[in-house]
Amino acid sequence: MTRKEFIKNFAALGAGLPFLSLFLESCDKENGLLYPDFDVNFSGKVIVIGAGAAGLTAGYLLNKYNIDFQIIEASSVFGGRIKRDNTFADFPIDIGAEWIHEDPSILAKLISDASINAEIDVITYSPDTVYNFKNNKLKKQNFGGNFYSEYKFKNTTWYGFFEKYIASNISNKIVYNSPVNKINYSGEKVTINTTNGHSFEADKVLVTVPIKILQEGSIDFVPSLPATKKAAIDSIEMPDGLKVFIEFSEKFYPDILFTGGLLSEVQAQDKLFYNAAFGKDSDKNVLGLFVVGKKATAYTSLADDNAIFNAILVELDSIFDGKASQTYIKHIVQNWSKEPFVQGSYSYVFNASEEETVKTLLEPLDNKVFFAGEALSADNGATVPGAGETAYAVIETMLK
Amino acid sequence: MKKVALFVILLITTFKLFAQQKDKLISIGYYAPYAIQSGVKIGSFFNIKEWVKEKDVKLKFSSLFISPQIGVFFRPRNHTSFVLNADMGYKITNSKQNFYISPSLGFGYLIANQVLSNTITLNSGDVAKRDRELRHYFLPTINFGFGNYANKKIGWYTKLSFGRKMSPTIEDATFFAFELGLKFNLLKTETTHK
Numbered sequence: 001m002t003r004k005e006f007i008k009n010f011a012a013l014g015a016g017l018p019f020l021s022l023f024l025e026s027c028d029k030e031n032g033l034l035y036p037d038f039d040v041n042f043s044g045k046v047i048v049i050g051a052g053a054a055g056l057t058a059g060y061l062l063n064k065y066n067i068d069f070q071i072i073e074a075s076s077v078f079g080g081r082i083k084r085d086n087t088f089a090d091f092p093i094d095i096g097a098e099w100i101h102e103d104p105s106i107l108a109k110l111i112s113d114a115s116i117n118a119e120i121d122v123i124t125y126s127p128d129t130v131y132n133f134k135n136n137k138l139k140k141q142n143f144g145g146n147f148y149s150e151y152k153f154k155n156t157t158w159y160g161f162f163e164k165y166i167a168s169n170i171s172n173k174i175v176y177n178s179p180v181n182k183i184n185y186s187g188e189k190v191t192i193n194t195t196n197g198h199s200f201e202a203d204k205v206l207v208t209v210p211i212k213i214l215q216e217g218s219i220d221f222v223p224s225l226p227a228t229k230k231a232a233i234d235s236i237e238m239p240d241g242l243k244v245f246i247e248f249s250e251k252f253y254p255d256i257l258f259t260g261g262l263l264s265e266v267q268a269q270d271k272l273f274y275n276a277a278f279g280k281d282s283d284k285n286v287l288g289l290f291v292v293g294k295k296a297t298a299y300t301s302l303a304d305d306n307a308i309f310n311a312i313l314v315e316l317d318s319i320f321d322g323k324a325s326q327t328y329i330k331h332i333v334q335n336w337s338k339e340p341f342v343q344g345s346y347s348y349v350f351n352a353s354e355e356e357t358v359k360t361l362l363e364p365l366d367n368k369v370f371f372a373g374e375a376l377s378a379d380n381g382a383t384v385p386g387a388g389e390t391a392y393a394v395i396e397t398m399l400k
Numbered sequence: 401m402k403k404v405a406l407f408v409i410l411l412i413t414t415f416k417l418f419a420q421q422k423d424k425l426i427s428i429g430y431y432a433p434y435a436i437q438s439g440v441k442i443g444s445f446f447n448i449k450e451w452v453k454e455k456d457v458k459l460k461f462s463s464l465f466i467s468p469q470i471g472v473f474f475r476p477r478n479h480t481s482f483v484l485n486a487d488m489g490y491k492i493t494n495s496k497q498n499f500y501i502s503p504s505l506g507f508g509y510l511i512a513n514q515v516l517s518n519t520i521t522l523n524s525g526d527v528a529k530r531d532r533e534l535r536h537y538f539l540p541t542i543n544f545g546f547g548n549y550a551n552k553k554i555g556w557y558t559k560l561s562f563g564r565k566m567s568p569t570i571e572d573a574t575f576f577a578f579e580l581g582l583k584f585n586l587l588k589t590e591t592t593h594k
Contacts (some may be wrong), residue, residue: 033525102519103477105525124515126478146434149478154517166523191491279517363537393481 013364017296022303028066035094035112035392040065042399044203046193047072049219050181052080053097053384054208054372055112056162057391059170065074065399071170072192072200074179075340078167080210082384084159088245088332091280092157094241095334097172097384098290099125106385111165120161121154123279127255133319136258144278148256154279155164158384175200179341183207183221185368191233195347202370204398208391225365235352243338244289246277248327251285259319271295272292273316285327287316292345296337305333339395346382347375354381362394370394429581431471431478433481439473441483441579461493465502477527481512487543495543506561508539509522538566539575547583555583 027200042347045091046062048055051073069182071078085385098172100106104122130144130192192200213219224272225233251305257273275290282352283378289312299308309331336342350357364370372394377386425445432438447463454460471483489504512535519529541563549555559579566572 103525104520106519109527111522114523115521119519119528120522122518122520124478124517126514128573142571143434143575145573146437146475149475151518153401271405 002095005072022338032258034107035109036113038396038400040068040399041205043071045171045201045202046206046398047200047202048208049183049188049192050079050080050208050210050373051167051174052210052373053082053158053162053387054082054374054391055206056170057063057388058208058372058395059173060166061392061395063170063173067399069173070200070202071174072180072194072211072261073176074175076176076255078171078174078176079159079162081336081346082162083334085245085332086332088123089247089277089282089284091277091282091284091288092160092246093276093286093288093332094153094157094159095245096336097158097331098243098288099151100153102151102380102385103325103381106150107161110385110388116165118165119154123152123154124279125150127150127275127278129254130256130258132258132260133341133396135308136317140254145255150345152279155281161301180209180219182220183369184221186222190368198379206370206372206391206394206398208371208373209291209372210238210344210385211236213341216343217383221365221369228360229363229365232357233353235350235357236347237349237351238344238347238375239268239293239349240300241292242308243291243334243336244288244309244331244332246287246316247283247329248287248314248323250323250327251275251322252327253287253316257319259315276385292348296345300337300363305335307333308333313337319350324354348382354378362390364397370398420569424586425583427467427469427581427583427588429557429559429579431483431577431579433473433575433577437473437475439471439481441469441471441581443467443469444582454459458494463493465491465493466505467504477515477518479512479514481510481524483507483539485539485541487541489543489545490525496556500547502543502544502545502547502559504564506541506543508536508537508541510565511535512537512541535570536567537570540564540566541575549583553585557581557583578588 004152006057013263045068048071050057053070053216055071057068057077059071064093079096081096085093085095098120107120107265127145128142130148132141135208178194178196180199180273181195184191189201189203190205192202192205209219211233240364251272253275255275255278259271270293271291274288277284278285294375299311301307302311312323313328355378361371361376372390375384376390380386380389421584427443427445429441431441444468445465447465450461450463452459452461462581465488467487469485472480474480485506485508487504487506489502489529491500491502493500514535516531517534518527541561543561545557545559547555547557561577563575564572565575
């Protein structure tokens with residue numbers, strides 16, 4: 001039984017939840033939290049395509065095992081859907097992946113270095129105020145805070161974590177501004193071509209690009225992807241995604257605001273206004289909006305970021321009787337659907353069996369082309385830790 | 401800590417004060433606020449006034465009771481909370497069935513040791529330090545309890561509570577909880593009812 005299945009099965013047994021996380025934590029600790037070292041049986045070169053969470057973690061591991069490698073990144077920065085803004089507030093803001101989603105000990109697992117001497121502070125996001133706006137009525141449902149708990153970085157971000165602990169020793173191995181358009185694995189070596197005319201060669205390749213990029217076919221595989229793999233790729237949905245942060249002069253909003261039925265919104269988890277300054281050592285009033293799926297499309301399909309923000313401000317004014325406009329200071333909009341090398345949020349809708357889809361996606365091509373990323377995590381899909389975990393699993397397979 | 405000590409003294413004093421009562425009931429039960437948080441509650445139970453009515457061939461016992469309790473519950477890696485409360489209510493027992501129902505009103509004081517942040521050691525994943533904050537709430541509740549006695553010494557009970565968590569510094573929130581436990585009659589002498 002996978003961890004995800006275990007959680008699903010026991011989700012209905014509310015009384016079991018307090019013990020569930022303790023049990024899962026004890027499972028991890030019992031088996032040893034950190035990934036164990038393994039013997040390497042590979043001496044060639046690896047190229048990683050994509051410098052997001054999975055690609056950076058793969059590079060970190062390859063560096064650890066002294067494997068010759070490069071990371072080819074399409075954009076001008078590393079991180080992928082991990083992105084930070086240091087200037088908006090007096091604390092760094094994740095304008096991409098933000099929540100840790102798991103027990104914070106996962107951060108140590110992502111590094112898996114027993115010799116590192118460092119600590120990191122993580123906020124327990126346990127909201128005191130939970131409101132729900134439905135049928136034009138704003139209702140306080142603060143008891144809902146007892147059913148919601150998340151973790152966030154206190155003084156840093158996912159980007160800051162990767163920058164300091166994962167990418168710090170491998171940044172010179174990243175080739176930027178090089179979107180890959182062809183992977184030829186027909187020969188003994190794998191040849192990679194980019195749109196700016198560069199060519200790379202490696203013994204093995206790890207593809208970590210977002211599933212949307214694979215779906216649109218901008219990477220030409222030679223030989224073509226097997227039909228089963230193509231079908232698996234196409235069966236996953238990576239919907240639209242948007243994050244907006246707005247600073248106000250007054251905190252008129254709750255820690256969590258749902259817009260719809262409380263239970264349905266908690267289940268759907270596709271739109272959330274939240275206090276982005278919660279737990280931070282900051283006096284700023286910053287409201288965050290996270291929205292994915294069809295609810296995001298309603299915004300991302302608008303003309304530009306200004307149109308998106310104006311729509312959100314009108315919505316907030318209708319909920320809070322005009323207080324949003326009255327106390328507005330500034331905002332930032334991150335439309336992930338419009339990012340050319342992402343084109344969406346994350347992969348959380350599987351139109352076929354998730355287990356079979358992930359299994360098919362993880363199968364390497366001719367033992368030369370491997371795949372990793374948030375869509376391929378069996379237990380923690382659509383998360384940064386999940387992306388990192390796939391990198392650990394695939395790199396171990398690749399190098400053994 | 402002072403409040404806890406005072407309440408325990410109150411509990412013991414009340415116990416002694418009502419020693420002449422026919423029952424010396426101690427309860428211990430699983431306490432689950434919001435159904436998903438776990439804890440334990442210990443309490444005592446005293447009849448302030450009792451009535452006996454005869455209807456047909458059956459005796460119907462009722463009483464006005466007070467029940468001081470102390471409890472602790474937690475949410476893993478989120479908070480540990482202590483509850484001190486006293487319920488006052490009306491209990492109806494049919495001696496033939498040994499079954500009772502007991503609606504009551506409760507007034508409690510809740511102290512939550514809330515985790516604000518964790519410091520994680522990155523070479524092991526262990527929590528090196530937790531920053532916490534003590535939060536204080538008043539906890540008025542409406543309760544409905546019922547139970548059954550297997551014999552004169554022991555019985556089970558359950559109680560559903562619904563109320564409000566109220567604080568001068570944090571917005572109010574609805575509170576609900578259930579308890580399930582055992583009641584022990586410590587009295588050595590025979591009693592005519594429970």
